[in-house]
Amino acid sequence: MSAHVSNVRPEPDQVLVDIVDYVQNGEIAGDLAYDTARNCLIDTLGCGLEALEYPACTKLLGPIVPGTVVPHGAKVPGTQFQLDPIQAAFSIGAMIRWLDFNDTWLAAEWGHPSDNLGGILATADWLSRNAIAAGKPPLTMKHVLTAMIKAHEIQGCIALENSFNRVGLDHVVLVKVASTAVVAQLMGLSRDETLNAISLAWVDGQSLRTYRHSPNTGSRKSWAAGDATSRAVRLALIAKTGEMGYPSVLTAKTWGFYDVLFKGQPFAFQRKYGSYVMENVLFKISFPAEFHSQTAVEAAMTLHGRLLALGKTADDIERITIRTHEACIRIIDKQGPLANPADRDHCIQYMVAVPLIHGRLLAGDYEDAIAADPRIDALRDRIVCVEDPRYTTDYHDPDKRSIANALTVELKDGTKLPEVVVEYPIGHKSRRKDGIPLLEAKFRINLARRFPVKQQKAILDVSLDQRALEATPVNEYVDLYVI
Numbered sequence: 001m002s003a004h005v006s007n008v009r010p011e012p013d014q015v016l017v018d019i020v021d022y023v024q025n026g027e028i029a030g031d032l033a034y035d036t037a038r039n040c041l042i043d044t045l046g047c048g049l050e051a052l053e054y055p056a057c058t059k060l061l062g063p064i065v066p067g068t069v070v071p072h073g074a075k076v077p078g079t080q081f082q083l084d085p086i087q088a089a090f091s092i093g094a095m096i097r098w099l100d101f102n103d104t105w106l107a108a109e110w111g112h113p114s115d116n117l118g119g120i121l122a123t124a125d126w127l128s129r130n131a132i133a134a135g136k137p138p139l140t141m142k143h144v145l146t147a148m149i150k151a152h153e154i155q156g157c158i159a160l161e162n163s164f165n166r167v168g169l170d171h172v173v174l175v176k177v178a179s180t181a182v183v184a185q186l187m188g189l190s191r192d193e194t195l196n197a198i199s200l201a202w203v204d205g206q207s208l209r210t211y212r213h214s215p216n217t218g219s220r221k222s223w224a225a226g227d228a229t230s231r232a233v234r235l236a237l238i239a240k241t242g243e244m245g246y247p248s249v250l251t252a253k254t255w256g257f258y259d260v261l262f263k264g265q266p267f268a269f270q271r272k273y274g275s276y277v278m279e280n281v282l283f284k285i286s287f288p289a290e291f292h293s294q295t296a297v298e299a300a301m302t303l304h305g306r307l308l309a310l311g312k313t314a315d316d317i318e319r320i321t322i323r324t325h326e327a328c329i330r331i332i333d334k335q336g337p338l339a340n341p342a343d344r345d346h347c348i349q350y351m352v353a354v355p356l357i358h359g360r361l362l363a364g365d366y367e368d369a370i371a372a373d374p375r376i377d378a379l380r381d382r383i384v385c386v387e388d389p390r391y392t393t394d395y396h397d398p399d400k401r402s403i404a405n406a407l408t409v410e411l412k413d414g415t416k417l418p419e420v421v422v423e424y425p426i427g428h429k430s431r432r433k434d435g436i437p438l439l440e441a442k443f444r445i446n447l448a449r450r451f452p453v454k455q456q457k458a459i460l461d462v463s464l465d466q467r468a469l470e471a472t473p474v475n476e477y478v479d480l481y482v483i
């Protein structure tokens with residue numbers, strides 16, 4: 001005979017409780033997190049503006065039913081769209097992720113915490129416009145920055161010790177969970193409603209990583225986070241109606257997330273929620289490339305200069321050895337044909353070959369016209385990755401968080417160039433002093449892609465002034481980006 005299964009409604013899982021306590025009551029101490037969040041905001045929006053130059057991205061944006069305009073709806077920066085907050089979250093999320101150029105978090109699980117900005121900004125803008133219509137005060141950008149810090153922290157702290165990729169799940173599950181938590185708080189959901197919303201995010205269907213890996217790598221990886229953050233807005237709105245949640249969504253035997261999708265293992269945690277993730281986030285400043293390759297691309301740029309000084313070109317290279325970390329090999333060490341831009345920007349051999357040949361790596365270098373150059377695949381075939389266990393250890397060390405790559409070039413005439421080692425990319429916390437001026441320059445370039453000079457100046461005047469930005473109503477800030 002089978003044993004009875006208790007039908008007593010359990011208390012909410014502690015993981016859910018900790019998230020709710022943090023989003024509703026957690027205080028952000030010090031200025032570093034807010035200053036970094038401001039830089040994250042402008043960098044993330046800038047990435048979205050650059051993506052608007054790519055029809056493969058823009059064809060996905062806008063209302064589900066063409067021509068629909070939502071009164072008091074959320075606006076999509078760089079466009080004329082005014083949408084419901086769910087679809088606005090998708091559009092903003094797809095834009096900012098499209099070119100793989102926004103921030104990164106590397107740990108047991110990888111991801112891009114600024115992906116949450118799609119849901120955060122859309123929700124805050126929509127709430128603000130409706131508040132004004134009702135004669136109430138809007139939210140300010142300080143609310144947006146706070147939500148960004150907390151979304152970064154939830155996604156990043158869960159990612160520190162828990163690998164979703166090893167069970168075949170995509171990291172956007174954490175975008176969905178983190179976005180749900182913070183947009184629920186922005187919407188004013190009660191404690192119980194927020195618990196319900198977060199449980200709905202965990203019980204929801206979760207994305208496979210199929211679209212990020214050979215042989216199926218494709219463009220869904222560029223809109224998957226937009227899908228996740230928009231789904232979060234939808235789930236928060238459902239919970240706001242009073243719809244019930246599922247308190248043991250993680251721990252329920254047989255049917256819970258742990259047993260169904262995580263091989264029966266509970267989540268492990270390295271630290272309590274605070275502001276660690278935002279303060280230590282990695283910015284992609286120099287190259288639109290999967291982050292495990294950033295230091296390799298920087299090294300390749302150095303080697304390109306050395307080749308020129310010797311009167312040599314990439315055609316003179318016999319072999320390239322990349323000493324790297326385990327995660328790099330598992331994700332982006334690829335041989336064979338590359339089918340599309342999404343495939344190429346997740347291939348370390350491609351991302352090293354292009355700068356060695358051309359002395360650059362730009363978003364357009366992943367397109368078919370550049371990839372057709374036969375020199376790229378010929379050089380890819382001569383690039384070998386080998387794991388350095390120390391690099392793998394330092395990658396996981398919370399006090400180092402390095403993303404090291406070392407390149408050695410051997411020429412056909414037998415010459416071996418000195419190895420070029422780069423352990424920390426320009427976007428690392430340890431290189432903030434050098435990185436932030438470049439991040440601001442990147443933002444200026446992206447503003448110039450879309451706006452006239454006067455409008456660029458108006459955006460910069462607010463965006464580069466911490467106090468001015470924090471005090472600006474959300475709807476007024478977003479209006480600065482309307483074309």
